[in-house]
Amino acid sequence: MIKAALRLQVRTVLRSPARLLGVVFVLAVGLFVVWQGGQDVARWNEAIAQGRRAEAETIEEARALLKAGEAGPAQRPWVDLHRAAWQDRYAAVRLAKRPAPLAGIAFASADATPAVQRIDRRADPMIAAGSRIENPALVVTGGLDLVTVLSLLLPLCVVALGVDVGGYERASGVLSLVRVQSGDDLRWIRARCIAVGVLVAGLGLLLVVSATVVLGGAAEDALRFSALVLAYVAVWTALMSLVATVARHPSHGAIALGVAWMALCVLVPAVAAERSASLVAEDFALDLTVERRNARGRAAELDADAVWSVVTARFPSLAAEATSPDPSVADDARDVVRLVDLEARLGAREQRGGAQRQLVERASISTPTVAFASALERLAGRGPVASLAFRRAVIEAAAARAEETLARRLRDVPLGLSDFDALVASSPTHVEPPAPGITFELAILLGWTLALLGAGAWLGRRPSR
Amino acid sequence: MLGVLVRNEWRGMLRDGRGVVLIALTLLLGIGAAWASASSHARAERAHARATEAARTAWNERKVDNPHARAHFGDFVFRPSGPASHLDAGVQAVTGRVVYTEAHRQNAAVHRAQRGASALLRFSRLEPSMVLQHLAPLVLVLLGFATVASERESGRLRLHWVQGTSMGSLLLAKSLALWSVGVGLALVVLGVHVSLAEAIDLGRTGAFFALHAGALWIVAVTVVGVSAGVRSSGAAAALLLALWVLSAIVLPRLAVMVASAAEPLPDRDAFAAAMAEDRKKGLDGHNPQDERAKALERKILAEYGVDTPEELPVILFGLLAQADEEYGARVWDEHFGALQAQLRTQADIVGTFSVVNPLQATDRLSMAIAGTGLESHVDFLRKTEAYRRTLIRTLNEGLAYDVKRADDGTLKPAATAEFYAGFEAFDYVPLSLEEQLRRRWLDLLALLGWMLGSTAALLMVARRLQRRGLT
Numbered sequence: 001m002i003k004a005a006l007r008l009q010v011r012t013v014l015r016s017p018a019r020l021l022g023v024v025f026v027l028a029v030g031l032f033v034v035w036q037g038g039q040d041v042a043r044w045n046e047a048i049a050q051g052r053r054a055e056a057e058t059i060e061e062a063r064a065l066l067k068a069g070e071a072g073p074a075q076r077p078w079v080d081l082h083r084a085a086w087q088d089r090y091a092a093v094r095l096a097k098r099p100a101p102l103a104g105i106a107f108a109s110a111d112a113t114p115a116v117q118r119i120d121r122r123a124d125p126m127i128a129a130g131s132r133i134e135n136p137a138l139v140v141t142g143g144l145d146l147v148t149v150l151s152l153l154l155p156l157c158v159v160a161l162g163v164d165v166g167g168y169e170r171a172s173g174v175l176s177l178v179r180v181q182s183g184d185d186l187r188w189i190r191a192r193c194i195a196v197g198v199l200v201a202g203l204g205l206l207l208v209v210s211a212t213v214v215l216g217g218a219a220e221d222a223l224r225f226s227a228l229v230l231a232y233v234a235v236w237t238a239l240m241s242l243v244a245t246v247a248r249h250p251s252h253g254a255i256a257l258g259v260a261w262m263a264l265c266v267l268v269p270a271v272a273a274e275r276s277a278s279l280v281a282e283d284f285a286l287d288l289t290v291e292r293r294n295a296r297g298r299a300a301e302l303d304a305d306a307v308w309s310v311v312t313a314r315f316p317s318l319a320a321e322a323t324s325p326d327p328s329v330a331d332d333a334r335d336v337v338r339l340v341d342l343e344a345r346l347g348a349r350e351q352r353g354g355a356q357r358q359l360v361e362r363a364s365i366s367t368p369t370v371a372f373a374s375a376l377e378r379l380a381g382r383g384p385v386a387s388l389a390f391r392r393a394v395i396e397a398a399a400a401r402a403e404e405t406l407a408r409r410l411r412d413v414p415l416g417l418s419d420f421d422a423l424v425a426s427s428p429t430h431v432e433p434p435a436p437g438i439t440f441e442l443a444i445l446l447g448w449t450l451a452l453l454g455a456g457a458w459l460g461r462r463p464s465r
Numbered sequence: 466m467l468g469v470l471v472r473n474e475w476r477g478m479l480r481d482g483r484g485v486v487l488i489a490l491t492l493l494l495g496i497g498a499a500w501a502s503a504s505s506h507a508r509a510e511r512a513h514a515r516a517t518e519a520a521r522t523a524w525n526e527r528k529v530d531n532p533h534a535r536a537h538f539g540d541f542v543f544r545p546s547g548p549a550s551h552l553d554a555g556v557q558a559v560t561g562r563v564v565y566t567e568a569h570r571q572n573a574a575v576h577r578a579q580r581g582a583s584a585l586l587r588f589s590r591l592e593p594s595m596v597l598q599h600l601a602p603l604v605l606v607l608l609g610f611a612t613v614a615s616e617r618e619s620g621r622l623r624l625h626w627v628q629g630t631s632m633g634s635l636l637l638a639k640s641l642a643l644w645s646v647g648v649g650l651a652l653v654v655l656g657v658h659v660s661l662a663e664a665i666d667l668g669r670t671g672a673f674f675a676l677h678a679g680a681l682w683i684v685a686v687t688v689v690g691v692s693a694g695v696r697s698s699g700a701a702a703a704l705l706l707a708l709w710v711l712s713a714i715v716l717p718r719l720a721v722m723v724a725s726a727a728e729p730l731p732d733r734d735a736f737a738a739a740m741a742e743d744r745k746k747g748l749d750g751h752n753p754q755d756e757r758a759k760a761l762e763r764k765i766l767a768e769y770g771v772d773t774p775e776e777l778p779v780i781l782f783g784l785l786a787q788a789d790e791e792y793g794a795r796v797w798d799e800h801f802g803a804l805q806a807q808l809r810t811q812a813d814i815v816g817t818f819s820v821v822n823p824l825q826a827t828d829r830l831s832m833a834i835a836g837t838g839l840e841s842h843v844d845f846l847r848k849t850e851a852y853r854r855t856l857i858r859t860l861n862e863g864l865a866y867d868v869k870r871a872d873d874g875t876l877k878p879a880a881t882a883e884f885y886a887g888f889e890a891f892d893y894v895p896l897s898l899e900e901q902l903r904r905r906w907l908d909l910l911a912l913l914g915w916m917l918g919s920t921a922a923l924l925m926v927a928r929r930l931q932r933r934g935l936t
Contacts, residue, residue, distance in 0.1 A: 018707075029719070029722075032722065033722065036722070036725070036726065043732055046732070046735075047732050047733075047734045047735070050734050050735065050738065051734065054738075108587070109584075109586070109587070110559070110577065110586050112577070114733065114734070115732075115734070116734070130733070131732055131733050131734060132730070132732060132733060133730045133731060133732065133733050133736060133804065134559070134730070135724075135725075135730060135807075135808045135811045135812065135839070136556035136559045136560045136839060136842055137556055137808065137811065137812040137815065137838070137839035138721045138724060138725060138811060138812075138815065139556075139559040139586075140555065140556045140558065140559050141717045141718055141720070141721045141815075142586075142587045142588060142589065142717075142718060142721075143587065143718070143721060144718035144719065144721055144722045147587070148587060148718060151587075152714060153715075156710060160707075163703060249699060250699045250703075251611075251697070251698050251699030251702045251703075254699060254702045254703045254706060255607065255702055255706075258702070258706040259607070261710075262603060266588070266589070266599065266713075266714070267494075267591075267600075269585060269587075269588035270588055270589050270590060270591040270595060270599075271591045272585050272588070273585040273586070273588045273589065273590045273591070274498070274501055274502075274505075274590040274591040274592060275501075276585045277505060277554065277558060277590055278501060278504070278505045278508075280578035281505040281506075281508045281509040281512065282508050282509060282511070282512035283512070283562075283576075283578040284512055284513060284515075284516035284543050284562055284563065284576075285562065285563050285575075285576040285578070286515075286516050286519055288563075288576065289516075289520075289541045289563055289565065289576075290516070290519045290520050290523050290541055291519075293523065293538070294523055297527075359585070360584050360585060363584075363585060370584060370585065370588075373584050373587060374584035377584055383584065
């Protein structure tokens with residue numbers, strides 16, 4: 001029966017110019033955004049390459065000077081590369097945020113961190129902007145990438161192809177014939193729903209394969225991506241099946257599916273987006289601006305003993321370097337005070353971000369569309385989790401630099417080329433995208449599918465049907 | 466006659482339980498959106514005032530220091546909400562809220578607080594503009610898709626025709642009845658907004674209402690026209706829902722895709738590198754060895770007729786720093802000017818879609834009226850930069866000219882607490898409504914064209930119905 005339904009569905013699509021046009025439109029837009037995603041990843045890699053060139057320029061300049069036995073460039077007499085602070089400044093290693101294999105599928109998602117960040121003891125990732133310059137007039141529309149195409153247009157395909165399933169059969173009297181001939185009319189309706197699901201899943205998988213090939217994803221990524229797309233199509237197919245079970249006329253199906261699409265793809269996400277905006281209505285980043293500057297001012301005014309107690313609490317190993325440090329070291333040690341403040345600010349921001357993450361989780365449970373979009377963003381290595389991982393990596397690298405620089409300062413020995421090279425070599429160069437965990441979202445999609453199928457089965461068994 | 470027909474349509478809608486439920490649900494959503502938006506706006510306004518106050522306190526309480534050190538200390542400018550941002554937040558959801566104004570650098574607006582929920586940023590917020598631009602048209606579609614088609618199917622339309630009812634009047638009455646639902650919703654949403662908002666800009670609120678009333682007229686007329694033009698209510702529903710999806714969801718995103726591909730923006734790093742390269746060609750405000758600084762020094766010494774900087778009655782560094790700022794301003798104007806031109810080109814490309822999509826024209830005009838569109842954002846950045854330049858120039862000039870001779874004969878800055886207290890905080894004056902609308906003439910024209918065109922099309926459909934005798 002499924003085979004027959006599938007043949008019928010294919011014929012229906014091929015005979016209906018509007019439906020065919022719809023499917024071709026989704027495919028064309030999908031392929032175009034896959035190509036655009038590839039361009040975006042290429043720009044990301046170019047930003048990293050540019051960072052590497054800038055890094056090499058500064059490092060080579062310092063190496064040349066140290067090799068020549070000079071303390072710094074002639075026009076900058078205050079630079080002394082034999083001192084720890086200047087070596088830290090010139091060891092300008094860029095920490096690069098590597099794109100995930102499927103980063104291009106979510107290029108329209110908000111990205112708060114740059115592609116590369118210069119690492120030194122004062123590196124601060126908290127206020128850095130993303131690597132893309134965005135036009136707010138375009139971003140506010142929501143952007144169009146593969147995540148949007150799949151999360152909004154794929155369900156529309158289900159709606160467009162399955163709008164008359166059940167309703168047509170009942171209105172035209174075909175269903176009575178099916179019941180007479182096979183004894184179970186619902187089997188035919190379900191077979192038609194599965195046929196629509198198979199066609200839309202095929203379309204989705206075609207886009208998944210295209211994205212994986214164009215963006216260079218591994219088989220594992222493609223599998224995860226495919227699993228999400230199939231689960232999402234399953235939700236909408238189950239929803240269509242539910243509607244088809246009760247629709248008495250094609251127009252009933254059209255309205256019910258249309259309203260369901262709008263509720264799940266537009267209305268519920270809109271309510272969640274409004275709530276998200278409300279959560280941050282009062283956030284003018286005082287902690288990252290005025291309070292941060294005030295804290296730096298206070299750090300500058302701390303006496304040497306207070307500075308040293310902060311330093312030894314944060315880096316106990318430095319206590320062994322000097323028990324009563326030279327007061328002149330206090331100025332360099334103030335960077336550690338600032339670092340401790342920065343770490344506290346990052347922690348506070350993580351907590352604040354937790355409310356937003358919880359909101360996304362709740363919204364994911366409320367609508368499969370948010371669950372699907374959120375999972376795809378994670379698969380693409382974009383979004384808040386990736387940003388947070390990058391910020392943590394920058395601060396860890398800055399902390400390592402601060403500790404090493406202060407240790408060298410405490411030893412108070414003139415530094416040379418080998419020290420500089422050691423500092424460069426010890427600095428991390430890149431951050432891998434966090435592992436994409438999609439179990440939560442897959443479970444949500446599965447839950448929705450089962451609930452809708454259950455509701456459909458219950459409605460199908462009602463005597464009034 | 467028209468009044469009787471409109472009343473009749475209303476009775477029909479109220480008699481249909483589904484219609485009443487739909488209207489009631491939308492009203493609830495509209496009221497909820499207006500309330501949530503007003504509440505967020507009021508909290509944001511208070512937080513903005515607190516942030517501005519904190520920055521001012523930090524400025525005023527800082528110990529009296531060297532004006533150039535103060536220029537590095539800088540000031541923070543917090544973007545205020547637009548004059549009617551509670552009606553339409555526009556681009557504010559996706560732009561930075563803070564600009565750090567400091568010496569030697571023009572900084573971008575940073576801190577997009579909502580990035581923590583990036584998966585939700587893909588979707589529109591449930592705010593009054595969204596209710597009136599997305600939900601209200603949808604409600605009109607759902608209420609009206611069968612308004613003529615079902616009468617045709619049941620034979621009532623033929624009855625009207627036989628009784629001599631003008632089809633033009635009938636379709637117009639149906640459109641007016643449907644439109645009045647949308648207008649009623651707009652009035653309720655704006656009523657809640659007026660009752661909850663702490664400050665009301667009547668001009669903008671009125672323009673917002675007029676805009677949406679016009680847009681909803683286009684929707685009502687289109688719904689009735691399609692319902693009259695197709696053979697069955699099912700086909701009307703499918704076509705109208707497809708039109709809604711196309712104009713509210715697909716076309717705006719397609720426009721973004723076209724604009725991004727046609728006018729790609731540079732990466733932030735490449736943009737910064739190009740600017741830094743041009744900046745290098747100028748003065749280095751902190752490098753006394755710089756040749757250009759030396760040349761300027763010679764010029765200043767000659768102007769004052771002295772041989773050494775120590776003999777000058779001014780602090781040379783202040784003049785050099787200001788010359789550096791002025792050079793930097795030229796570089797920034799060139800690069801940021803080019804970038805802003807690109808942003809506008811992209812927005813113009815998106816704007817051309819307004820000609821085919823009235824909802825997009827409405828959206829752009831709505832943001833302009835609320836003072837939250839791209840033009841407002843660019844204007845805010847431009848005025849912030851003007852503030853920064855005035856601030857730094859005043860500090861540099863204070864450093865150069867407001868001096869006292871120390872006991873050892875050297876010149877020292879004589880800046881006092883009064884000098885620093887004289888700096889006023891940045892106060893953003895938004896673009897006027899007239900100015901905003903003048904820049905959106907194409908969208909206004911497109912919307913007007915759609916209003917007239919759709920009404921004319923409805924009357925043509927009516928004439929066809931009248932001529933063909935409802936077959």
